[in-house]
Amino acid sequence: MRDILVTLIVLGSLPLILRSPVNGALMWVWISVMNPHTQGWGFATAFPFAMVIALTTLLSLAFTREPRAMPWTPVTLTLLAFVVWMNVTLPFSIFLDDSIRQWQKVMKIMLMTFVCIMLIKSRRDVHRLVWVLAISLGYYGIKGGIFTLRNGGGERVWGPEQTFIGDNNAIALALIMIIPLMFHLRQNSPQRWLRRGLDGAMLLCALAALGSYSRGGLLAIAAMVLYWWLKSGKKAVMGGVLLCAAPLLLLFMPEQWGDRMDSIQNYDMDASAQGRINAWRMAWNLARDRLFGGGFEISDATVFAIYAANPNAVHAAHSIYFQVLGEHGFIGLGLYLLLNWSTWRSASVIIRRAAGHAELDWAASLAAMTQISLVGFAVGGAFLSLLYFDVPYYLMGAIVATRVLVERQLASAKA
Template sequence: MRDVLVTLIVFGSLPLILRAPAVGVLMWVWISVMNPHTQGWGFAQTFPFAYVIGVATLLSLVVARGPKGLPALPCTWLLLAFIAWMNVTTLFALFPAAAYGQWNKVMKIMLMSLVTMMAIRSRQDVHRLIWVLVVSLGYYGVKGGVFTVRSGGTERVWGPEGSFIGDNNAIALALIMTIPLMYYLHQNTPRRWLRHALTGAMLLSALAALGSYSRGGLLAIAAMVLFMWFKSGRKLMLGSIVSLAVPLLLVFMPARWSSRMDSIGDYQVDDSAQGRINAWRMAYNLARDRFFGGGFEISEPSTFLRYAPNPTDVHAAHSIYFQVLGEHGFVGLALYLLLGVLTWRMAAAIARLGAGRDEWRWAASLATMVQASLIGFAVGGAFLSLVYYDVPYYMMAALAAVRVLMRDARPAPVPPVGARAAKSRTARGTARSMGD
């Protein structure tokens, strides 16, 4: 039944996609982020829904009327530069066959990220994009939260198998990034029942993140909550809610969970932490030796044998920073970090320009909540290999659309008093000459 439902939704959306590329983007985000086909049990698990939607969206973008270019913003050009650099490093990859397979996957993600920036144009499009992200990830948050309650926190929460967020640490970070977006919708939704539903989804998603037993997730949610409190105009109220909710959530979790979280400070004797550090040092040594890095898919025994302090402990990077460093060198890391900085600055500019203006209050709220999500991603991503996770790129696309909307809506500058007087005299002189 689930397989049939997903199939009907996808193929039923094709006429709408061909009419409006923004619909295609929303469908693509739903398929790629939620992976609804993985929740079925039959043919839908392997059917190429993403390919069908991607082709229809690209066709719609070609034939659709209206502006189609990329937004002329610094983050756009830097994203293009990062994509170009990844293509260059792939030419010098240590393992060409494996690198090509990953390159093919990453380039599809980057292509659709650029398409998202081209198709998402209006406030309605932005709002719908946030809703799709929230529903797609909130589904696993609510499901995982209920599972944590039913199991008493004794079992770990996992994401959809075979996806970016299948790992317990990855689903925790994804849910943490989603909570601020839920809060944005809560602030900008007039329906009371929907606000209550979003409140429940936020609590269950936080509980699911804790139920994943992710230590990096705990650090990420702490950093995100601290940022949201700092940015809040009602610090006392938010601080009181957090002070009441956090102890209740922590007390609910069993001793096994507390023991694992306590191991954060004992990384010297933790095998998992030492494996990560070994992989980080390998990536650093590789980047020092090779200007272009190792290309995609470098976590191979031969690489560790040459560059790692412990050549027998072969691990994935488990860090967005060391992953991009090892795969694309110091230039790639600089481009990736600068892309994050420019996205952050774009959000800050939106929040600053929208402050105190009723018509842009929603934009300022969205920008601040995206910043909270990025804080969570920056902290939690330090322990996960999620450089190519598509959700941060969709958030950047949403911010780019808002920034362009604000820029295009600016009123024409008022000329100085002297200029206005001179213009008035010129107009009167013209009128007299016409009268003569």
Template sequence: MRDIFVTLLVLGGLPFALQRPVIGGLMWVWISVMNPHTQGWGFATTFPFAQLIAGVTLLSLLKSREKNTLPMTPITVTLIMFVIWMNITTLFALIPNAAWGQWNKVMKIMLMTFVVMMVIKKREHVRQLIWVLVISLGYYGVKGGIFTARSGGNQRVWGPLGTFIGDNNALALALIMTIPLMYYLMQELPKRWMRHLMLLSMGLCALAALGSYSRGGVLAIVAMLAFMWKKSRHKMAGAALLVMLVPLALLFMPEQWSARMDTIAEYQSDGSAMGRINAWHMAFNLACDRFFGGGFSLYEPVTFAMYAPDPSGVHAAHSIYFQVLGEHGFVGLALYLTLGLLTWRYAAWIVRHSRGRADLQWATSLAAMIQASLIGFAVGGAFLSLLYWDVPYYLMVAIMVTRTVVQQQLGMVPAPVSRLRHPRAPVGHNVAPPQGRGTGPEVK
């Protein structure tokens, strides 16, 4: 039944995606982030929905009469440079066969990220994008929160198998990043019961993140909550709420959860933590030795034998920073950090120029909440291999478009207008109407 439902949703949306590229872009975000086909048990689990949606979206983009161009901002240029650099480092990969296989996956993600940049252009598009992200990730948060409540926190919450967020730690980070986005949408909901429902969903997402037993997730949620409290206009009320709710949530979790969290301060005796540190040393040593890094998929025994302090401790990077450093060298790390810095500065610009204006309150709130999400990703991502996870790139797109909309409303840049053409003029020619009394300005 689930397989049929997902199939009908996708097939039913394709005609609309073919007509409007933005719908295809939003469908791609939904299928790539939520992976709804993984919730089935039959043919849908292996059906190439993503390829189908991507193909229709690209076709729609080619045939569309709308002006769908790539916005050439500093963020866009830096991302293009990062993609080019990843292609160069793949040519010098330590393990070519594995590298080219991963290259194929990453380049598809980047291609569709640029497509989403081209089709998301208005405030309403941004709002739809945030809703798609919240629904896609919130589904697992609500489901996982209910599961944690029913089990008393005695069983771990996992994400959909075979996806970026299938691991319990990755799912925790995804849910933590979703909570600020939910808060932004909650402020725009017109009905009180809707706001209460969204607030309940936020609580379930937080409970699911705790139920994942992710130590990195706990650090990420602490950093995110501290940032949200700092940006809040009601600091006393926010502090009182945290003082009441946090102890209750911690008391709800069983003793085994507390025991696992206690190992954060005792990482030297934790095999998993020491394995990650060994992988970080390997990535750093490799980047110092090879200007182009090791390329994609370098986490093999031969690589650790060459560069790791403990050659037997073969381990994934488990850090976005050491992942990009090991795979793409110091140049790749610099480009990736520049992307994050530019996105943060764009969001700060939006908050600074929109504050105090009622018509731009939505932009202030959205930019601040995306900053909170990025804080969570920056902290939690330090312990996870989520360099190519597409959600941070979609938030980057939302910030880019929001800044453009704010600039237009402030009169800093002209709003896009359609070109007018004289009704009798041949295609490709601009003809001025005859000058005389009562005529308007020359049409250009």
């Protein structure tokens, strides 16, 4: 039944995509983030829905009369430079065949990210994009939160298999990132029942993140909440809510959850933590030795034998920063950090320029919540190999579109 439902939704969307390519961009985000076909058990699990959506969107884009100019902002220019550099480093990969396979996946994500940036033009499009992200990840948050309530936190929450968020740590980070976006939707939803539903969804997402037993997720949500409180205009109210909600959530979790979180303090005795540090040292040594890095796939015993302090502890990077460093060298790391800084600065410009304009409150809210979401990703991503996770790139696209809309509206008002 689930396979049929997903198939009907995708096939039913094709005429809408041909009518307007922005519908295809939003469908792509839904397919790539939620991976709804993984929730079935039959033919849909192997059907290339993403390829069908992508090809239909590109076809519609080729013939549409709608505006399709790329907004060349600091964010899009830096993202383009980062993508170009990944293509430059590809021929210098240590394991070229494996790198080409991963390169193909990454370039599909980047291509459709640029398509989304090109097509998201209006406030309505931005709003729909945020809703698609909230629904796609909120589904797993609500499901995981109910699962955690039902078993008393005794079992871990996992994401959909064979996806970016299949690992318990990855699903925790994704759910943490989506909470601020749900809060933005709550602020901009006039219906009372919808606001109450988003309140429940945020609570269940937080509970599911805790139920994942992710130590990196706990650090990410702590950093995000702290930054959120510091930037809040109602520190007393928010502080009171946190003081009431946080202890209840933490006390709900069982003893084994607390034991695992306490192990953060003893990272030097934890094999997993030591394996990650060994992988980080390997990436650092590799980048110092090779200007172009090692390519997309470097988690191999051969590479660790040359560059790692402990050649027998072969691990993935487990860090977005050391992942880009090892795969694309110091130039790649610099471009990636510049990309994130450009996005952050663009969000700050939106907040500053929208101040005092009631009609732009939605833009300031979205920019502020996106910054909070990116704080969670910056902290949690320091312990996960999620460099190519597509959600942060879609948020960058939302910031680009929002800044263009703000500047256009202010210029129009001034004229």
